[in-house]
Amino acid sequence: MDFKEMVLPAEVLPAERLERMEGWGMSCAGMSYVYRPVNTRGVREILEIARGSGRPIGMRGAGRSYGDASLNSEGMLLDLTRMNRILEWDPISGLITVEPGVTIQQLWQYIIEDGWWPPVVSGTMFPTLGGAASMNIHGKNNFKVGPIGDHILSFQILLPDGQELTCSRQDNADLFHGAISGFGMLGVFTQLTIQMKRIYSGLLDVTAIAVGSFAEMFAQFEQRLPESDYLVGWVDCFASGASLGRGQIHQANYLDPGVDPEPAQTLRVTNQELPDTFVGTVPKSLMWRIMKPFANDPGMRAINFAKYLSSEKLGHEAKHRQTHAGFAFLLDYVPNWKLTYMPHGLIQYQSFVPAENALAVFTEQLRLSQRYGLTPYLGVFKRHRPDDFLMTHAVEGYSFALDFALTATNRGALTSLAAEMDALVVGGGGRFYFAKDSLLHPSTVARFTGEERIAKFQALKTQCDPEDLLQTNLYRRLFPK
Ligand SMILES: Cc1cc2nc3c(=O)[nH]c(=O)nc-3n(C[C@H](O)[C@H](O)[C@H](O)COP(=O)(O)OP(=O)(O)OC[C@H]3O[C@@H](n4cnc5c(N)ncnc54)[C@H](O)[C@@H]3O)c2cc1C
Numbered sequence: 001m002d003f004k005e006m007v008l009p010a011e012v013l014p015a016e017r018l019e020r021m022e023g024w025g026m027s028c029a030g031m032s033y034v035y036r037p038v039n040t041r042g043v044r045e046i047l048e049i050a051r052g053s054g055r056p057i058g059m060r061g062a063g064r065s066y067g068d069a070s071l072n073s074e075g076m077l078l079d080l081t082r083m084n085r086i087l088e089w090d091p092i093s094g095l096i097t098v099e100p101g102v103t104i105q106q107l108w109q110y111i112i113e114d115g116w117w118p119p120v121v122s123g124t125m126f127p128t129l130g131g132a133a134s135m136n137i138h139g140k141n142n143f144k145v146g147p148i149g150d151h152i153l154s155f156q157i158l159l160p161d162g163q164e165l166t167c168s169r170q171d172n173a174d175l176f177h178g179a180i181s182g183f184g185m186l187g188v189f190t191q192l193t194i195q196m197k198r199i200y201s202g203l204l205d206v207t208a209i210a211v212g213s214f215a216e217m218f219a220q221f222e223q224r225l226p227e228s229d230y231l232v233g234w235v236d237c238f239a240s241g242a243s244l245g246r247g248q249i250h251q252a253n254y255l256d257p258g259v260d261p262e263p264a265q266t267l268r269v270t271n272q273e274l275p276d277t278f279v280g281t282v283p284k285s286l287m288w289r290i291m292k293p294f295a296n297d298p299g300m301r302a303i304n305f306a307k308y309l310s311s312e313k314l315g316h317e318a319k320h321r322q323t324h325a326g327f328a329f330l331l332d333y334v335p336n337w338k339l340t341y342m343p344h345g346l347i348q349y350q351s352f353v354p355a356e357n358a359l360a361v362f363t364e365q366l367r368l369s370q371r372y373g374l375t376p377y378l379g380v381f382k383r384h385r386p387d388d389f390l391m392t393h394a395v396e397g398y399s400f401a402l403d404f405a406l407t408a409t410n411r412g413a414l415t416s417l418a419a420e421m422d423a424l425v426v427g428g429g430g431r432f433y434f435a436k437d438s439l440l441h442p443s444t445v446a447r448f449t450g451e452e453r454i455a456k457f458q459a460l461k462t463q464c465d466p467e468d469l470l471q472t473n474l475y476r477r478l479f480p481k
Contacts, residue, residue, distance in 0.1 A: 013053055013076070021077060025066040026338065026345030027406050027438055030073025030473060032058075038082045040190045044162050047188075047469070050076050051160070056471035059184040061131025062103060064124060066348045067438035068473035069183055070131070075471065078188065080130050086110055087191065094196035095153070100130025100189045108325065109269050116196040117324055120148040123331045123380075130189045135435040136181035136389050139328070140230040140252075143383035147394060149180035150387060151195045157187040160469040164190065178460045181389035183434050185475055186464045201255035202266030203321040204230070210311040214245020214366075218359050221249065221383055221398075229253045230327070235379030236304040237366060237402065244366055247379070248311040252327050272325040274333055287334040295340040295405065300377040344406035349376075349418055350399055350436040352384060357428035358398040365400065365421045372417045374410060376402035390457055391449070393433035401436065415439055434474060445478045 013033045022029040033055070035046045050057035058072030060079045070077075084101035091114035098107065105125035107118050120132075120139045127137065133155065136147045145151070154168035157179055165187075167176040179186045211217045217233050224231060230252040239246045260266055278287055294303055331337070338346065353361045362381075369375055380401040384394040404414055418439040425432070431448045432440055446454060458479075461468075 013049075013055065019077075021060070021063070021071055023067045023069070023071060023438070024064050024338070025347055025438065026341065027066075027347050028068045028071065028473070030068075030071050032072050032075060032077040034060075034077045034079055036079045036082050040083075040156075040158060040164065043078065043080075043083075043158055043188055043190065046076070046078055047158070047160050047162065050469055051467065057469055058472035058475075059130070059134070059188060059470070061101065061128030061134070062126050064122075064127045064131065065135065065435045066346075067436070068477065069135070069434055069437075071473040072471060073473055080188070081128060083130075083190070084128075088193075089114075091116070094198060095193060096196060097191060097193045098129055099191060100133075101128050103128050104132065108272075111196055112199075112202065112267050112269060112272060112324070115199055115263070115267060117199045119145055119151040119195065119197040121328050123329065125325070125329045125332055129192055129194070133180050133189055133192055134182065134184045135433070136387070136392050137435070138382070138384065138394060140232040140250075140382060142394060143225060143231070143385050144229060145197075146385060146387045147389070147392065148194075149177075149389045149392070152180060153193045153195060155179070155189050155193065156191040158190050159187045160465050160467065174460060175464065177388060178390045178457060181391040181393075182457070182460075183391065183474065184472065185461055185470050187470070199254060199267075199324070200257040201260030201263050202268070202272055202323055203255060203260060204252040204324060204327050205255060206320055206322045206327060207251045208311060208318045208320075209249040209251065210247075210308070210316055211249060212246050213243060214359060214363055217245055217247060217249065217381060218398075221381075224249070224251050225383060227253075231383055233381030234307070235366075235381055235400070236308045237369065237376040237379040238301040238304050239308070240367075240370060244363060246308060247381070248308070250327070252322070266323070272323045274326060274329070278334075284333070285335055288336045288339045291334070291337065291340045292342075295377070297375065300375075304377075341405055344408060346377075347404045347406060347414065347438045348401055348436045349404060349421065349439070350401035350433050351421065351425040351430050352393055352395045352397060352399045352433065353425055353428045353430035354395050354397040356397075357430070358400075361424045361428045361430065362398070362400045364424055365402070368417060368420055369402070369404075372413055374404060374414055374417055376404050378403040390453060390460075391434070393431050395429070395431055397430070399433075434478070437474070437478075440478060442478050442480055 017033040019034045055075045057076040060070040081101040083099040088097040136149045138147045228251045233249045235247040
């Protein structure tokens, strides 16, 4: 399509491009003029349309951010999912160059049979690499290998004025460190070159460890850090008293060369894929409907309790081998599980707190949630390390991600609870993650980010996007003029 034909004044942007776009958590949505280019030339032309129309333009990958990070209500949205070609792959060095719409799923499926795995993946395989770089995503190995930005060697970025720059740690280094973590506010990634991780088997050695309290969860994490490749904790947020913070840890380790007798088999994509049925019979596509009647406080209390009991029953430590995809993307096991939160959706609240304060802050967050009668249905606990990207979220410490169900009446209470929890996090030297945020206040962002970083970010924004053409709902909410 020739986008030049479509340079029209704002009031006549074509109505057929108007679509209702939703944040992944289904708690926010807006109407936008959506464009889906297939190449850099198309992106350039759409940026010109935006400039001509006087409307801001935001970017969207797979729309897997929980809140409003990839929404631009009343404005234009550049959906990059059709720019999804793998441009270069070197199975000797493990270097790959991709367009921004390539998903984590496409990536691992493309490289695994050559004995490689993405160094950093999120808990779901559906994000695009443009979206992943923009948020500087972390995995269950963040404490060991840092965020995805640490593995990006270079990228091409298109600025709103049509200029395309190559950025790396050597060239345009400030923009390199700003655009990774810059939530799409500095330019459009059009190509990324990323170093993959060598693996010698399609399996991981996994140990499941039941823990009876938060203190035990922390102690086990600290003890296991030096010997683990991945660590993640699940928390039963309904448990209280001496059991507050109880749950289960999963530790996973790569297999050394020669340990897997059949690596060619285990590395095959078909042997990685998650099964289509649950316990061999129920089609996975039906699972969310079966789970729906339990998506309430009594149901979730029972499910969390049963999960804890079954983890305890396995003994304090249970070992097994699991595929990379099975371990990394457990959340994808039940397709559309978020629909159990219909009709009001869910909000994820994830905070990152330095190790010395994390136990106190997360204990108080759980107590507060229970006191408010807003117990999270899912709690996930991870270890992190700091990185040098400008607007990044990780700290030398821990994160706790809490899924809150929205109802017709609880948004006000949830906002008050989040404000109380924010104060604890900021007081403890912690940070937040824009990919997960829905409720932060600009004053909180200013406090945890610090004046110096914000000034640096704003200077880069003015340099790359002097007309403030690139905007999203999240940007307007958290960085108001
Ligand atoms: C079930 C689930 C589990 C998750 N687990 C994790 C996890 O373990 N770790 C973690 O870190 N995150 C996790 N996430 C969050 C997710 O990884 C991030 O939100 C990621 O950014 C989503 O990528 P996306 O392609 O969907 O981007 P979107 O959500 O569509 O957009 C994210 C941001 O990227 C910008 N953007 C998109 N494409 C480009 C581009 N080409 N150039 C510049 N900017 C662009 C957008 O403007 C927006 O600001 C999870 C999300 C879900 C739903």
